[in-house]
Amino acid sequence: MSEPILKIENLVVHYETRTGVAEAVNDVSFEIQPGETLGLVGETGAGKTTIALTIMGLLPQPGGHVIQGKITLDGEEITRYLSNSRRETNKNDKHFRKIRGNKVGMIFQDPMSALNPVYTVGEQIAEVIRLHNRVSRSEAEKRAVEMMETVGIPGARFNNYPHEFSGGMKQRIVIAMALACSPKLLIADEPTTALDVTIQAQVLELMRGLRKEFNTAMLMITHDLGVVADICDKCAVIYAGQIVEIGTLEHIFNSPCHPYTRALFDALPSLDSDVERLKSIEGLMADPMDLPTYCSFYDRCDRKCDACKAGDPVLKEVEPGHFVSCVHYDGKKEGEA
Amino acid sequence: MLRYILKRILWMIPVVIGVLLIVFTLSVITPGDPVDNMVGPDATVEAREAAREEMGLNQPVYVRFVKYVWGVFTRLDLGTSYSNRQPVAKEIMHRFPVTLKLTLASVIVALAIALPLGVLSAVKQYSWVDNITMASALFFVSIPQFWFALMLLLIFSVKLQILPASGINGIRSWILPVAMIGVGNVGNLARVTRSSMLEVIRQDYIRTARAKGQRKSVVIFKHGLRNALMPVIANVGNTIGVSLGGAVVAESIFSIPGVGQFMLNAINSRDWPSVQGGIVVLAITFSIVMLLVDIVYTIVDPRLKTEFQARAKTKRKKGAAA
Numbered sequence: 001m002s003e004p005i006l007k008i009e010n011l012v013v014h015y016e017t018r019t020g021v022a023e024a025v026n027d028v029s030f031e032i033q034p035g036e037t038l039g040l041v042g043e044t045g046a047g048k049t050t051i052a053l054t055i056m057g058l059l060p061q062p063g064g065h066v067i068q069g070k071i072t073l074d075g076e077e078i079t080r081y082l083s084n085s086r087r088e089t090n091k092n093d094k095h096f097r098k099i100r101g102n103k104v105g106m107i108f109q110d111p112m113s114a115l116n117p118v119y120t121v122g123e124q125i126a127e128v129i130r131l132h133n134r135v136s137r138s139e140a141e142k143r144a145v146e147m148m149e150t151v152g153i154p155g156a157r158f159n160n161y162p163h164e165f166s167g168g169m170k171q172r173i174v175i176a177m178a179l180a181c182s183p184k185l186l187i188a189d190e191p192t193t194a195l196d197v198t199i200q201a202q203v204l205e206l207m208r209g210l211r212k213e214f215n216t217a218m219l220m221i222t223h224d225l226g227v228v229a230d231i232c233d234k235c236a237v238i239y240a241g242q243i244v245e246i247g248t249l250e251h252i253f254n255s256p257c258h259p260y261t262r263a264l265f266d267a268l269p270s271l272d273s274d275v276e277r278l279k280s281i282e283g284l285m286a287d288p289m290d291l292p293t294y295c296s297f298y299d300r301c302d303r304k305c306d307a308c309k310a311g312d313p314v315l316k317e318v319e320p321g322h323f324v325s326c327v328h329y330d331g332k333k334e335g336e337a
Numbered sequence: 338m339l340r341y342i343l344k345r346i347l348w349m350i351p352v353v354i355g356v357l358l359i360v361f362t363l364s365v366i367t368p369g370d371p372v373d374n375m376v377g378p379d380a381t382v383e384a385r386e387a388a389r390e391e392m393g394l395n396q397p398v399y400v401r402f403v404k405y406v407w408g409v410f411t412r413l414d415l416g417t418s419y420s421n422r423q424p425v426a427k428e429i430m431h432r433f434p435v436t437l438k439l440t441l442a443s444v445i446v447a448l449a450i451a452l453p454l455g456v457l458s459a460v461k462q463y464s465w466v467d468n469i470t471m472a473s474a475l476f477f478v479s480i481p482q483f484w485f486a487l488m489l490l491l492i493f494s495v496k497l498q499i500l501p502a503s504g505i506n507g508i509r510s511w512i513l514p515v516a517m518i519g520v521g522n523v524g525n526l527a528r529v530t531r532s533s534m535l536e537v538i539r540q541d542y543i544r545t546a547r548a549k550g551q552r553k554s555v556v557i558f559k560h561g562l563r564n565a566l567m568p569v570i571a572n573v574g575n576t577i578g579v580s581l582g583g584a585v586v587a588e589s590i591f592s593i594p595g596v597g598q599f600m601l602n603a604i605n606s607r608d609w610p611s612v613q614g615g616i617v618v619l620a621i622t623f624s625i626v627m628l629l630v631d632i633v634y635t636i637v638d639p640r641l642k643t644e645f646q647a648r649a650k651t652k653r654k655k656g657a658a659a
Contacts, residue, residue: 056548093553101550108548113541118563118638128549161639177549 003075004031005184005217006055011069013050013059013241022288024050026241028069029315032185032234037211037218039232041225041264045285047241048221052187055219056106057082057096074103074184102132105178105216109190111170115162121173122148122158125180132181147176150213151206168199172206179214186211186218192227204230225264229253237261240286240296243315247322257324259301295327303328338635341645342628349624354406356620357613361402364609371419371607392419405613415617416610418603425614429596433618435505436595439587440580443515444573447522452562452569454523455530459538459565460557471531474524482583486517486590503592514591518583522576529572533565540564566637574630578623 013025025047032038040048053059055071057078071079081095100106108114116124125144129135135143145155151172153165162170171191178186188207192200208231211218220232228235229249236246237260245258256262266279283300286292294309295301301308307327315323375388389395393404408414415425454474458467493513494502501510537543538561546560547553585597592598596615603611635642 058544058547097550097552099550100548106545106548108541108545110541114545116542116546116560116564117640119560120639127546127551131550161643163640163643174545177545 002034004072005034005036005074006219007031007070007072008051008055009070009072011051011054011071012067013047013054013069014065014067015050015060015063016065017063020289023291024241024288025054026291028238028241028243030236030243030246032217032219034184034217035211035215036234037220037232039220039222039228039235040238041222041228041235042238043223043285045288046238047288048223048238049189050241051238052106052189052219052221055185055187056100056104057093058100073099098132101128101178101183102181103183104185104187105181105183107171107174107178107186107188107191110194111167111174112194114174115170117162120159120161121153121165122160125173125177128177128180144176144180147180148173150179150210151176167195168202171195171199171203175203175207175210179210179216182214183216186216187221188218189221190223191220192224193222200227207231225268237264240291241288242296242325243323244297244326245322245324246315247319251319251322255322257318257322257329258297258326259303259328260297263300263302338642338645342632345628345631349621350410352624353409353617353620356616357406357409358402360609360613360616361398361405364612365398367607369607371609374606374608375419392417409617415614418611419608420603420606420611425610428599428611429614429618432594432596432599435593436581436584436588436597437622439511439514439518439584439593439595440577442511443518443580443583444522444577446515447519447526447576448573450519451523451526452530455527455569456534456557456562456565458527458531459534462535467531470527474527476524477520478524478528480521482517482521483586483590485520486513486587489513489517490590505593510591514584514587514593517587517590518580521583522580525576526569526572530565530569533568534561537561537565563637567634570630570633570637574627577626581619581623 008031009029011025011028012023015022015024028047028051030038040051042048050059050064053064054066055073055078059066066079066082069079070077078095078099081092115121119127122141122144125147126137126140129140129143129147130137133140141158145158148158149155153169153172153176157165162173165173171194175191191207192203195203204227207218210216211231218231220227222228232249234246234248235252236243237252237258238244239260245252245256245261252261253265256265260281263279263281267281269275269278281300286296286299292298294311295304295313298304298308305327310327313325313327315325316329317323318329371392372385372388372394375392376384380388386395393401396404405416408416413426415429417423418425418428454470458470461467490502490513493500500513502513504510538557543556543560546556551560584595585600587593588595588597589601596618600612600615603609603615635645
């Protein structure tokens with residue numbers, strides 16, 4: 001195996017708020033190989049976006065802290081640039097500025113608000129090109145036009161403002177902006193959530209094509225298993241800031257193990273069976289301000305037993321490349337236990 | 338856009354007529370006969386009547402009003418002063434530049450101080466910089482202008498004797514009047530900038546700009562401030578209006594020969610044409626400022642420009658269909 005583009009080891013992120021400390025990300029580890037796409041699936045508040053913002057060094061300030069863990073991006077450890085003191089902030093921000101937009105491109109959830117309304121889309125794409133390449137204004141503009149055409153927007157619309165585009169087109173422009181400097185890693189934070197279904201399909205199709213063209217590794221954050229099935233190679237299911245199951249697409253979709261993953265699949269409508277009501281997962285996600293010392297999914301789990309309360313489960317390999325954190329899977333698959 | 342500007346200029350006509358109507362009514366119901374001031378207290382009845390005849394004061398009010406308005410719009414004639422029998426327009430044009438300079442200087446200086454302060458307080462929300470800025474902004478907005486002017490005079494002209502107390506000679510004499518009018522504006526504009534900026538820096542496109550690798554300062558000033566400017570510009574329009582009023586006070590306190598002082602003297606001598614003339618000029622100035630503010634809007638925010646164009650288009654279509 002080659003050197004991974006992104007390697008996250010034992011990442012813990014907390015938010016300090018007035019009412020207490022929210023444990024947003026708890027001991028998360030995963031890696032992404034060059035050209036590979038990892039889907040990060042979980043419900044709202046599970047810590048998906050926090051992981052993305054940590055990689056970008058854009059955790060909300062004040063309040064967001066990386067408590068421990070190591071993030072290695074393209075062979076360089078970037079967690080050491082996370083500043084703890086105010087004095088270091090500027091110096092460290094300089095390191096992160098070289099990463100943002102250059103090594104890591106990011107696509108945000110809502111294209112409607114992700115573009116600055118008072119500058120033309122062309123200017124906004126050219127801005128990122130000029131930030132990371134020593135090129136003249138006209139050269140940057142030329143490249144911006146090329147990027148626009150790559151994502152399927154006529155270059156003639158360079159001088160249009162964001163409000164003159166539809167949502168799907170805006171998301172294309174956001175994608176063009178994220179890919180303008182050919183980043184090694186693309187973080188897509190729910191890129192299709194705000195779009196309607198036909199546009200979703202178009203945008204996913206576009207991203208699939210571009211991923212091949214630019215050979216970019218991708219971290220796809222979503223709560224839509226359909227998107228994962230569509231575009232990802234690997235999938236990590238995250239619950240209450242912890243990865244509960246991680247494996248290849250086949251592992252997760254064909255033999256889901258963790259009760260949470262299974263419940264997610266049960267909640268999907270099926271074409272084969274005719275059911276009136278979809279299954280839902282009872283209850284709410286554990287409060288990140290007050291996580292239990294045992295399995296966070298305990299309260300909602302349909303397979304809970306006394307052993308679950310004994311302690312926090314850890315990820316164990318049930319088959320090569322497929323990890324589950326649940327006491328019911330102790331290094332073996334269910335049937336073998 | 339040009340049509341819009343033209344329309345707005347035409348709209349000034351009813352505004353001016355309305356303003357005149359109010360001032361005219363006030364001049365009629367105010368006790369005191371302007372003739373007293375024209376001919377002196379011991380003039381004969383014949384002399385008084387002659388003066389009344391000469392100034393057209395023997396005609397009914399509505400005739401005088403219509404004649405006056407007609408003169409304003411057709412000949413730019415603001416009437417003749419009762420006290421020195423000079424054309425009011427000439428007197429005002431002579432003094433108006435001083436008032437305008439005073440007003441604009443105070444607004445520009447206020448903006449130059451308020452914008453950075455507002456941005457700084459927003460970026461460092463709840464820090465000591467923010468707290469001090471906002472507390473002093475509230476203080477300076479709240480204090481009465483005339484009292485502040487007297488304090489300035491007391492400190493800088495009487496005690497320290499470093500700045501002149503009256504008149505307009507050279508740059509140093511502008512400092513106190515500009516400070517007097519401007520200080521409230523600084524407070525007001527800094528508060529508006531801060532609240533507008535606070536809203537903008539939480540927007541997604543600010544995060545997008547940072548995710549591009551842009552410097553924080555560039556993100557704040559290039560991506561943030563321009564979006565935050567809209568409410569500030571609206572406020573600048575009003576501020577200029579208020580400052581025109583402030584200039585009237587400042588001119589009388591610091592004996593500056595501007596429109597304000599001229600009007601104040603005219604009020605005291607019941608020289609109604611001069612008062613009316615001054616008010617017309619100030620009203621037109623304010624209308625022009627408001628028009629400029631709306632034009633600046635469309636420059637800062639391209640969304641508004643598209644809106645204007647779209648509106649013009651639908652109107653034209655409607656016209657073609659009819």
